[in-house]
Amino acid sequence: MQFKKRLIAAAAVTGLAAVVLYGSTLEAGSMDESGGLLSAFERRETIYFWYNDEGMTNFINSAAVTFGEEENVRVIPVLASESEYLEAINDASIHTEQTPDAYIISHDSLEKAYLSGLAARIEDRGGICSEAVFPSSALSAVSYQGKKVAYPLFFETSALVYNETFLAEWAEQIAMKELLEGGEIGDNPEETDGIVVDEGVLKERTEYYFANAVPATVDDILNIANTFDVPQGVSVLKWDVSDIFYNYWIVGNYMIVGGDAGDAPERININNPETIQCLEVYKALNQFFYIESDTVTYESVIEDFCQGGIVFTIATTDVAEKLAKAKEDGTLGFEYGIARLPRVSGELDSRTMSVTNAVAINGYSEHQELANRFAAYLVTTCADSLYEKAGKVPAKLDSNGENGALQIFKAEYADSISLPKMMETGNFWLQLEGLFSKVWNGADVTALVQELADKIATQVNAAE
Structure with a gap:
């Protein structure tokens, strides 16, 4: 061979x-x-x-x-x-x-x-x-x-970018809702809609929620989407769903092509239960965050984020300089942060792609x-x-x-999975990009994963 x-x-x-x-x-x-x-x-x-x-x-x-x-x-x-x-x-x-x-x-x-x-x-x-x-x-x-x-x-790799100002607003909304529902009264009462809450407790609860606002899992993002009264026109999560580079983290820990070095044809594992579960999570995201894959681009998403129209997005290393310059010259009117990509769930890990x-x-x-x-x-x-x-x-x-x-990007890179080197899988990423597009638009995950696994197996076997 x-x-x-x-x-x-x-x-x-x-x-x-x-x-x-x-x-x-x-x-x-x-x-x-x-x-x-x-x-x-x-x-x-x-x-x-x-x-x-x-x-x-x-x-x-x-x-x-x-x-x-x-x-x-x-x-x-x-x-x-x-x-x-x-x-x-x-x-x-x-x-x-x-x-x-x-x-x-x-x-x-x-x-x-x-x-x-x-x-x-x-x-x-x-x-x-x-x-x-x-x-x-x-x-x-x-x-x-x-x-x-x-x-x-x-x-090059990707990470999570977030609007920190929006997260602070969400934390205050959650803290206020919690106190209003509990009807707590303390030493420094403040009347809100006829109900008295404790200003000091409100500040303490707000700080707690804000400190834990950066999502550890996709479920955490969904929780924010369900509980945050965002301003009109603001998306909680938006990214370029047409580009595999910003999608691969969903399956990266379980869809193996060539191992860590990407050069071992015997180490290919595409069709497995974890990959299917991860893609089902990805498919479900379209029910919460409808994104038109044929019109949204990476550039348009980053521009929208810079205009204050997105709470969370997924970006590559170029965003670090762009946001820093925009903040310095005053065109970025909010605080922001960059974090590791979240786990797919409490049981399913994520792993980003790198080149x-x-x-x-x-x-x-x-x-x-x-x-x-x-x-x-x-x-x-x-x-x-x-x-x-x-x-x-x-x-x-x-x-x-x-x-x-x-x-943050370097930490993400250290745990990333590289594009494979094998010439016989050179078109794998185009095929996977097509799979993600079909899954996003509601196609059957199990059938698509089996089809991709069969195609790659045929290509690898033909090269032996």
């Missing part, structure tokens, strides 16, 4: 179009103004570092310059097109003298990269790829068949030792500047410790 996979991977990255470069620090020529050869600078050991996200340019250029000065080498960043990125790396490796020595890649492409020779087993001479430096989720993401084949750089962007070392590189050193430098020494320069949250454990919002 392994040999067959290698043939498939090799075939997938051959017969390629020429690479499209958007920009780089490549010199225009190799001669100085007098026509003489560039001497000492030209003779420095040189590596080419590829990436495909223009937003990473400042971060990578800064790291390349600093590392180059410290090590007396040259690191030449190359910004390539996102289209057929891995294929372009293969093409440049075979047909040019400027082989991409290292590059940034999404972890779910690492099987394809490794089996086609484009990702070598990392050297990690400093021993940084350990749980002392990175969470186990990051290490699993960069592992293939028990081998580390990349260095984790940054990640790790990593630095791989090209197996075709003639400068692998230097490429490994730069990769290790990038993911450790430069980690604390990554968010500031590129808006990406580093995988490194001790980075951005002063940013409480990012620490």
